[in-house]
Amino acid sequence: MSESGGRAPIPGGTQIAASQRQVNTIEQQRQTIQELQTPVIQVWDRILALPIVGSLDTARTQEMNEALLQKIVDTGSEIVILDITGVPVVDTAVAKHLLETVAASRLLGAEVLIVGLSTNTALTLVHLGLDLSGVTTRTTMAKGLELAFARLGLEVIRRSRRRVTVAHEPDDN
Amino acid sequence: MAQVPIIRVGEVLIASVQEDLRDQDALDLQVRLGDALEHTTARGVLIDVSVVETVDSFLGRLLNETATGARLLGAQTVVVGIRPAVAITLVELGLELQGVRTALDTDKGLALLRRLIAREDGHGQSRLR
Amino acid sequence: MVNLGSAEQHLPIRDESDIISARHRAREVAKTLGFGAVDQSRIATAVSELTRNVVRYATDGRGEVVIRPRAQSERGTGLEIVVSDEGPGIADVEQALRDGFTSGPGMGMGLPGTKRLMDEMEIDSAPGQGTIVTIRKWRR
Numbered sequence: 001m002s003e004s005g006g007r008a009p010i011p012g013g014t015q016i017a018a019s020q021r022q023v024n025t026i027e028q029q030r031q032t033i034q035e036l037q038t039p040v041i042q043v044w045d046r047i048l049a050l051p052i053v054g055s056l057d058t059a060r061t062q063e064m065n066e067a068l069l070q071k072i073v074d075t076g077s078e079i080v081i082l083d084i085t086g087v088p089v090v091d092t093a094v095a096k097h098l099l100e101t102v103a104a105s106r107l108l109g110a111e112v113l114i115v116g117l118s119t120n121t122a123l124t125l126v127h128l129g130l131d132l133s134g135v136t137t138r139t140t141m142a143k144g145l146e147l148a149f150a151r152l153g154l155e156v157i158r159r160s161r162r163r164v165t166v167a168h169e170p171d172d173n
Numbered sequence: 174m175a176q177v178p179i180i181r182v183g184e185v186l187i188a189s190v191q192e193d194l195r196d197q198d199a200l201d202l203q204v205r206l207g208d209a210l211e212h213t214t215a216r217g218v219l220i221d222v223s224v225v226e227t228v229d230s231f232l233g234r235l236l237n238e239t240a241t242g243a244r245l246l247g248a249q250t251v252v253v254g255i256r257p258a259v260a261i262t263l264v265e266l267g268l269e270l271q272g273v274r275t276a277l278d279t280d281k282g283l284a285l286l287r288r289l290i291a292r293e294d295g296h297g298q299s300r301l302r
Numbered sequence: 303m304v305n306l307g308s309a310e311q312h313l314p315i316r317d318e319s320d321i322i323s324a325r326h327r328a329r330e331v332a333k334t335l336g337f338g339a340v341d342q343s344r345i346a347t348a349v350s351e352l353t354r355n356v357v358r359y360a361t362d363g364r365g366e367v368v369i370r371p372r373a374q375s376e377r378g379t380g381l382e383i384v385v386s387d388e389g390p391g392i393a394d395v396e397q398a399l400r401d402g403f404t405s406g407p408g409m410g411m412g413l414p415g416t417k418r419l420m421d422e423m424e425i426d427s428a429p430g431q432g433t434i435v436t437i438r439k440w441r442r
Contacts (some may be wrong), residue, residue: 009294065261068262072277073277074258076278078277099263103269105260107260108257109260109281109285110277196354198396226329227325227350229350230351258339258340262347265344266419
């Protein structure tokens with residue numbers, strides 16, 4: 001801020017424009033980082049996946065929840081697979097944030113499956129004594145996906161590998 | 174008093190809550206739903222709150238109570254249309270509406286009700302037409 | 303601290319329809335100040351909770367809501383809302399802030415939840431001296 005009556009130069013038009021551009025760039029980059037950090041992916045009809053990389057604090061959880069819920073609305077998804085493999089520390093605070101995500105998604109009719117739980121994390125959560133009864137978990141994304149398919153009544157069937165030779169034979173009905 | 178309209182569709186009662194429900198109107202809705210469940214063969218209640226911008230603890234609790242009451246009268250309840258902003262606010266308020274089933278929209282809500290009613294009947298199919 | 307002077311609004315609380323008008327107005331002002339949809343919802347819900355407390359438990363169910371936009375250099379733009387009444391007051395403010403929704407009806411219901419929704423909350427209350435609840439939310 002310039003001092004009134006002093007001899008400090010008052011910012012000119014170009015300087016204001018330049019610093020405004022800087023602010024805009026920073027804001028844009030912040031948004032991009034945010035989007036990269038909480039990508040919500042539609043892996044199948046009605047199934048969303050949300051891999052979280054990095055620590056999860058209140059602000060980030062709030063942003064994540066907003067993005068996730070909007071995606072649930074936009075895609076009509078009924079299952080969300082939340083992958084916490086990349087979350088370094090799962091303590092009470094993080095656990096509570098995750099429970100918030102689960103609860104909010106449920107209000108929109110979507111079930112959240114949490115995957116990527118390590119043995120360590122599982123024990124930590126047990127020792128914390130939080131009520132995790134409403135939360136379904138699996139150790140890997142693949143298992144989460146399997147469960148998601150089961151929930152939606154979908155089945156993955158391996159195609160037979162036997163080659164079938166189609167010969168031209170007269171139609172003898 | 175602005176009454177919330179209740180429409181009967183097969184075995185389901187559908188109540189579409191308009192925005193700005195006064196407390197008295199909300200309580201009135203609860204009573205009318207109870208009456209309807211008692212005097213008709215309705216097996217399900219669908220409450221649509223998609224137009225509601227603010228769901229506070231009063232309405233949240235009312236939805237909980239309505240679902241519980243309906244259960245006692247032999248009916249399943251599904252609330253649909255909770256907006257993202259409302260969902261986040263409710264969770265932060267500490268109201269997770271755990272006694273209430275929820276779905277994204279009316280289509281999914283009706284499908285869910287069909288499944289719940291069928292399960293109750295122990296049949297594979299509901300009588301819902 | 304700079305007030306956006308003329309933008310301050312006073313709304314009376316007389317009956318339950320004022321719960322709706324107050325939260326509506328709060329939401330509108332929040333929107334004008336640039337708060338996002340979720341923050342608007344938090345603010346409207348908080349105002350709904352506090353106003354309902356007044357209607358239910360204050361003497362004659364009367365009080366006032368003041369909606370006050372705030373501009374402060376460090377925190378940027380914010381919204382301050384003051385809900386006051388001449389009711390029975392809260393005997394134990396700290397306890398009211400601690401208890402959850404399962405606590406019985408009375409002044410102070412819903413205060414912990416409201417606090418969670420807001421960035422700041424102050425309660426000025428004593429038995430027989432009415433209650434003044436001030437809440438603030440700042441734009442991120």
